[in-house]
Amino acid sequence: MPSEFSVRRRIEFSETDMAGIVHFSNFFRYMETVEHAFYRSLGFSVVHDQHNPPIGFPRVHASCDYSKPLRFEDEIEIRLRVIEKKDKALTHQILFYKLAGERTMEVARGKLVVVCVTKGTDGRMAAVPIPKDIADKIEIMEPEPPLARG
Amino acid sequence: MPSEFSVRRRIEFSETDMAGIVHFSNFFRYMETVEHAFYRSLGFSVVHDQHNPPIGFPRVHASCDYSKPLRFEDEIEIRLRVIEKKDKALTHQILFYKLAGERTMEVARGKLVVVCVTKGTDGRMAAVPIPKDIADKIEIMEPEPPLARG
Amino acid sequence: MPSEFSVRRRIEFSETDMAGIVHFSNFFRYMETVEHAFYRSLGFSVVHDQHNPPIGFPRVHASCDYSKPLRFEDEIEIRLRVIEKKDKALTHQILFYKLAGERTMEVARGKLVVVCVTKGTDGRMAAVPIPKDIADKIEIMEPEPPLARG
Amino acid sequence: MPSEFSVRRRIEFSETDMAGIVHFSNFFRYMETVEHAFYRSLGFSVVHDQHNPPIGFPRVHASCDYSKPLRFEDEIEIRLRVIEKKDKALTHQILFYKLAGERTMEVARGKLVVVCVTKGTDGRMAAVPIPKDIADKIEIMEPEPPLARG
Numbered sequence: 001m002p003s004e005f006s007v008r009r010r011i012e013f014s015e016t017d018m019a020g021i022v023h024f025s026n027f028f029r030y031m032e033t034v035e036h037a038f039y040r041s042l043g044f045s046v047v048h049d050q051h052n053p054p055i056g057f058p059r060v061h062a063s064c065d066y067s068k069p070l071r072f073e074d075e076i077e078i079r080l081r082v083i084e085k086k087d088k089a090l091t092h093q094i095l096f097y098k099l100a101g102e103r104t105m106e107v108a109r110g111k112l113v114v115v116c117v118t119k120g121t122d123g124r125m126a127a128v129p130i131p132k133d134i135a136d137k138i139e140i141m142e143p144e145p146p147l148a149r150g
Numbered sequence: 151m152p153s154e155f156s157v158r159r160r161i162e163f164s165e166t167d168m169a170g171i172v173h174f175s176n177f178f179r180y181m182e183t184v185e186h187a188f189y190r191s192l193g194f195s196v197v198h199d200q201h202n203p204p205i206g207f208p209r210v211h212a213s214c215d216y217s218k219p220l221r222f223e224d225e226i227e228i229r230l231r232v233i234e235k236k237d238k239a240l241t242h243q244i245l246f247y248k249l250a251g252e253r254t255m256e257v258a259r260g261k262l263v264v265v266c267v268t269k270g271t272d273g274r275m276a277a278v279p280i281p282k283d284i285a286d287k288i289e290i291m292e293p294e295p296p297l298a299r300g
Numbered sequence: 301m302p303s304e305f306s307v308r309r310r311i312e313f314s315e316t317d318m319a320g321i322v323h324f325s326n327f328f329r330y331m332e333t334v335e336h337a338f339y340r341s342l343g344f345s346v347v348h349d350q351h352n353p354p355i356g357f358p359r360v361h362a363s364c365d366y367s368k369p370l371r372f373e374d375e376i377e378i379r380l381r382v383i384e385k386k387d388k389a390l391t392h393q394i395l396f397y398k399l400a401g402e403r404t405m406e407v408a409r410g411k412l413v414v415v416c417v418t419k420g421t422d423g424r425m426a427a428v429p430i431p432k433d434i435a436d437k438i439e440i441m442e443p444e445p446p447l448a449r450g
Numbered sequence: 451m452p453s454e455f456s457v458r459r460r461i462e463f464s465e466t467d468m469a470g471i472v473h474f475s476n477f478f479r480y481m482e483t484v485e486h487a488f489y490r491s492l493g494f495s496v497v498h499d500q501h502n503p504p505i506g507f508p509r510v511h512a513s514c515d516y517s518k519p520l521r522f523e524d525e526i527e528i529r530l531r532v533i534e535k536k537d538k539a540l541t542h543q544i545l546f547y548k549l550a551g552e553r554t555m556e557v558a559r560g561k562l563v564v565v566c567v568t569k570g571t572d573g574r575m576a577a578v579p580i581p582k583d584i585a586d587k588i589e590i591m592e593p594e595p596p597l598a599r600g
Contacts, residue, residue, distance in 0.1 A: 012332070013332055014167060014173050014333075017163060017167065018222055019168075028474065029312070029314045032475070063511070065510065066512075072168060163482055169356070179464045212363065212366075213361070213364070216362075221497075222497050316467050317463060318463065318521075
């Protein structure tokens with residue numbers, strides 16, 4: 001995965017709120033959608049996992065900065081970059097773009113920090129190193145620099 | 151449970167859509183909320199179950215008829231009546247009322263048909279009789295007659 | 301629209317519940333997704349409407365019968381048939397299929413009854429005839445016959 | 451509002467995901483619930499607003515740090531502190547506690563940064579000072595210090 005990973009989707013009616021825009025909590029669902037698609041692109045599923053014992057990636061931090069609203073039927077592109085890879089954790093930067101003809105416009109950017117865990121023999125979750133077959137496929141990228149305001 | 155069971159809630163912003171009203175799918179979430187509160191009132195939890203093997207109540211049918219919209223900050227009462235009790239299935243009628251001072255106004259009515267299941271030794275779900283300790287506590291009621299339309 | 305209309309999607313993690321399957325309320329969101337895509341295929345948007353005054357299609361009835369569960373990463377096809385066209389209302393039958401290689405398997409079927417409304421000069425919603433340019437494009441189909449249970 | 455503001459709720463089944471815990475995006479819905487209840491406690495509603503022109507508080511930043519999972523039927527308390535009050539913006543710290551008998555246990559903490567806006571004569575949203583009648587009622591608090599880890 002030497003480059004940015006992205007998915008596209010169209011905003012659904014049920015994702016809007018009475019302000020006429022996408023509810024801010026839904027950006028976090030979109031982040032997860034691109035994250036899971038990214039894992040699939042590496043041949044890994046958070047559910048259909050071939051590792052023994054199975055691993056998962058619960059999030060310890062999630063954040064989003066909003067610059068423009070999204071509306072019903074907008075077409076968007078969501079781009080993921082792994083900006084930090086530690087032994088047991090990954091940090092994803094996730095950029096939201098609204099597509100409008102030839103132009104794309106950034107509307108929000110988020111961050112997910114996830115930790116690799118597995119269930120110990122005592123039934124409790126514990127952080128473990130990311131399996132080598134997955135870690136080796138993940139290349140880190142520079143974060144997108146902040147938008148100039150003004 | 152010789153009589154109607156009810157819960158109250160206030161409509162949240164994230165439950166509205168860009169039409170300014172509660173999204174129609176959320177009425178089904180509300181139905182489940184009153185259903186689970188009803189089970190708790192019988193001393194039963196769909197999750198923390200004391201039966202062996204554990205049972206669950208997946209739905210095989212859900213429906214709703216909408217007569218008036220609900221809006222942000224509306225206070226509502228959701229009433230559940232068990233209108234049919236079979237050996238392995240229950241039918242719940244669920245009535246939605248908007249509270250406005252002394253008055254209450256019906257805004258929607260729904261129906262859930264749920265089947266009692268457990269996991270067999272082969273790992274597959276199979277319908278089983280509702281345990282006697284639960285079934286004995288459930289009294290059926292007449293369904294609320296349809297609203298006269300005028 | 302002489303034939304069935306359909307869309308495909310992949311089940312997202314946030315659509316599942318602790319039973320490990322798609323929460324039953326989400327089938328109603330999926331129904332709306334295919335309904336809106338169907339309108340777009342007719343050149344009509346429930347939001348970007350060219351009619352004057354603008355029209356909308358609030359639902360007065362929604363129902364679903366569930367036969368099999370859906371799980372994370374399942375690929376599904378959702379098919380819409382207009383099975384009744386009245387002067388002011390449409391009835392959609394909506395069929396859910398799980399795609400698995402060459403095979404497709406029906407997992408649920410739903411129904412939406414929607415009424416054409418517009419806002420009157422007094423600001424209240426009132427049912428109105430479906431505009432001719434939309435109604436003329438909609439062909440009704442036979443409903444899919446019930447599944448034989450065996 | 452000289453002190454912390456809080457609301458309680460019970461986790462609903464539809465808020466869980468297939469990992470058996472509350473989906474991380476739902477913490478942002480809960481944040482909004484306590485935020486709106488806080489405004490109501492000041493005599494202000496984001497919807498039924500008495501100001502002219504009406505104001506709103508869209509979020510420009512939302513974040514959450516997760517330390518423990520929440521599960522179905524858990525009872526939680528969500529506490530809001532205004533930790534920064536600027537001319538046109540507020541920063542809310544939001545603390546999530548799981549209630550278990552006498553004990554409460556912090557499970558997550560979030561932050562919302564909201565900006566006061568109104569619609570200009572050109573129809574576009576613009577940041578404006580928080581009305582004095584609202585601003586005067588809001589007292590800022592120290593943020594809760596970070597949890598010691600280890």
